[in-house]
Amino acid sequence: MERIPGSGVRSGNCRDNKQEISVEIFQIGEEIRRLMTENLLQEAPRPETGSSFTALLGLPENQAMELLNSPESYDSPAILTADIWRERGKDQKTLSYPFNCSPTFPSNAALVERAARFSIFAAAQNSPQTSSVPSNSSENSLKLKNETTDSESNPTILNKNQISLKRKERQKKGLAKKSKNMGDESSKLPYVHVRARRGHATDSHSLAERARREKINARMKLLQELVPGCSKISGTALVLDEIINHVQSLQREVEFLSMRLAAVNSRIDFNLDSLLAAESGSLTDGNFPGMVMPSMWPDVPVNGTRRQQHHNQHQQLWHVDVGRDNHNFISQPNSLFSYDSTN
Amino acid sequence: MAVHRLSLNPSSYKTRFTQRFLRALMKINKNKNRSSTSSSFQEIRRGRRRIKIAADGSMASAVGSKRAWSRAMLYKLRTRTRHQAWVRKISTAAKRKRDVGNKPEEELSRTDDLRRLVPGGEAMDFCSLLEETAHYIKCLTTQAHVMQSIADFYST
Numbered sequence: 001m002e003r004i005p006g007s008g009v010r011s012g013n014c015r016d017n018k019q020e021i022s023v024e025i026f027q028i029g030e031e032i033r034r035l036m037t038e039n040l041l042q043e044a045p046r047p048e049t050g051s052s053f054t055a056l057l058g059l060p061e062n063q064a065m066e067l068l069n070s071p072e073s074y075d076s077p078a079i080l081t082a083d084i085w086r087e088r089g090k091d092q093k094t095l096s097y098p099f100n101c102s103p104t105f106p107s108n109a110a111l112v113e114r115a116a117r118f119s120i121f122a123a124a125q126n127s128p129q130t131s132s133v134p135s136n137s138s139e140n141s142l143k144l145k146n147e148t149t150d151s152e153s154n155p156t157i158l159n160k161n162q163i164s165l166k167r168k169e170r171q172k173k174g175l176a177k178k179s180k181n182m183g184d185e186s187s188k189l190p191y192v193h194v195r196a197r198r199g200h201a202t203d204s205h206s207l208a209e210r211a212r213r214e215k216i217n218a219r220m221k222l223l224q225e226l227v228p229g230c231s232k233i234s235g236t237a238l239v240l241d242e243i244i245n246h247v248q249s250l251q252r253e254v255e256f257l258s259m260r261l262a263a264v265n266s267r268i269d270f271n272l273d274s275l276l277a278a279e280s281g282s283l284t285d286g287n288f289p290g291m292v293m294p295s296m297w298p299d300v301p302v303n304g305t306r307r308q309q310h311h312n313q314h315q316q317l318w319h320v321d322v323g324r325d326n327h328n329f330i331s332q333p334n335s336l337f338s339y340d341s342t343n
Numbered sequence: 344m345a346v347h348r349l350s351l352n353p354s355s356y357k358t359r360f361t362q363r364f365l366r367a368l369m370k371i372n373k374n375k376n377r378s379s380t381s382s383s384f385q386e387i388r389r390g391r392r393r394i395k396i397a398a399d400g401s402m403a404s405a406v407g408s409k410r411a412w413s414r415a416m417l418y419k420l421r422t423r424t425r426h427q428a429w430v431r432k433i434s435t436a437a438k439r440k441r442d443v444g445n446k447p448e449e450e451l452s453r454t455d456d457l458r459r460l461v462p463g464g465e466a467m468d469f470c471s472l473l474e475e476t477a478h479y480i481k482c483l484t485t486q487a488h489v490m491q492s493i494a495d496f497y498s499t
Contacts, residue, residue: 219473257398257490257494264497298396
């Protein structure tokens with residue numbers, strides 16, 4: 001609970017309504033905390049994070065969603081508190097709803113993401129917590145399933161589930177765009193958090209399919225950037241064709257170059273130090289084709305060398321006239337400069 | 344010269360590849376100088392193959408074991424001499440199995456083409472195949488550039 005006041009500060013970048021509502025959520029969170037300590041959910045294992053949103057997730061699904069829906073639909077917080085009071089008035093057993101609808105787990109994950117985004121968790125702490133919370137929330141919901149024995153509360157429960165489904169759809173509509181942020185996180189997490197979109201199927205198989213498709217699409221986009229002339233082409237098959245052609249041409253080029261080197265090899269006098277100096281000059285000044293390095297590979301600092309290239313090319317222009325006269329092996333570096341300026 | 348040496352990144356793929364490749368070229372050159380330089384076609388072909396293997400090997404070892412394609416390429420290079428016949432046998436058996444199998448051969452299997460091109464691509468799912476292809480393309484362009492500059496340097 002101590003992290004909730006931070007939410008008011010962090011959601012300053014959101015609209016003001018959200019700020020007020022986050023304060024309301026603080027109060028609602030206290031309510032829920034009290035509710036939870038009263039009823040059967042005590043024996044549920046407390047997740048180690050122990051923050052307010054995991055407490056929320058321990059709650060029945062629709063209640064938590066009502067709470068989190070408030071900033072989305074801009075319902076008056078008063079209505080929410082009224083709902084909470086209504087819930088409190090019921091029999092305690094009704095709080096353990098049968099989770100017979102399949103979207104339990106994805107929506108719980110959706111709630112986790114919403115909670116994470118709603119800035120209760122610090123940004124740096126997102127990954128460990130969001131990974132720990134889904135496992136715990138699924139445990140909690142399973143325990144709730146097992147504990148349900150009440151049958152007379154079922155009709156009311158079913159109504160609530162229908163309402164909750166509608167609210168869920170509204171929630172998903174606004175949250176679809178966050179799947180991209182979650183996609184960045186999922187590269188570090190063991191869990192892949194997938195967002196169910198409005199109007200799409202919500203069972204786990206299609207969600208997994210969609211996650212896989214999104215991964216493939218992201219990688220195809222990267223490849224399109226790498227291969228020159230591929231960004232205009234639309235359609236996976238043609239892009240794949242281009243990629244295959246490009247790889248083949250690169251391999252052929254390497255083969256031709258090795259043939260050329262084999263022919264030249266006899267004339268080589270190897271002086272490694274001067275060679276390395278010369279090579280460093282040629283390599284930093286050489287022109288690389290427009291390679292856009294994806295951020296996925298931070299270990300290859302090609303961007304750094306490209307910046308150096310721009311810097312060095314200015315220096316090169318001065319060397320052009322000087323280097324042209326020295327076309328012998330003695331002044332190797334100069335000849336290299338002149339060579340690269342002609343490229 | 345000192346400026347350029349400082350601006351060179353000591354741990355990029357480019358420098359690592361260059362160093363290894365040059366070392367391999369030196370070794371090849373030494374061997375060539377020791378033996379007689381005959382200009383028969385077989386000798387030329389063998390020499391060319393040796394340089395290509397040196398280039399691929401130095402590229403793969405510059406990448407290290409971080410990538411699946413580099414691991415596959417290193418494995419292929421290391422077991423190349425002893426198990427050439429064995430690999431050929433395995434590949435023909437696999438080809439025969441594929442012809443007998445249910446998959447129709449007429450459909451354009453671009454994925455299979457890509458798998459054949461990228462080393463180690465046979466045993467990967469499509470998603471990681473795309474990732475490996477991207478990294479492989481990047482390293483191939485690096486390799487081509489370095490070799491081009493070396494060839495240009497020595498052909499002046």
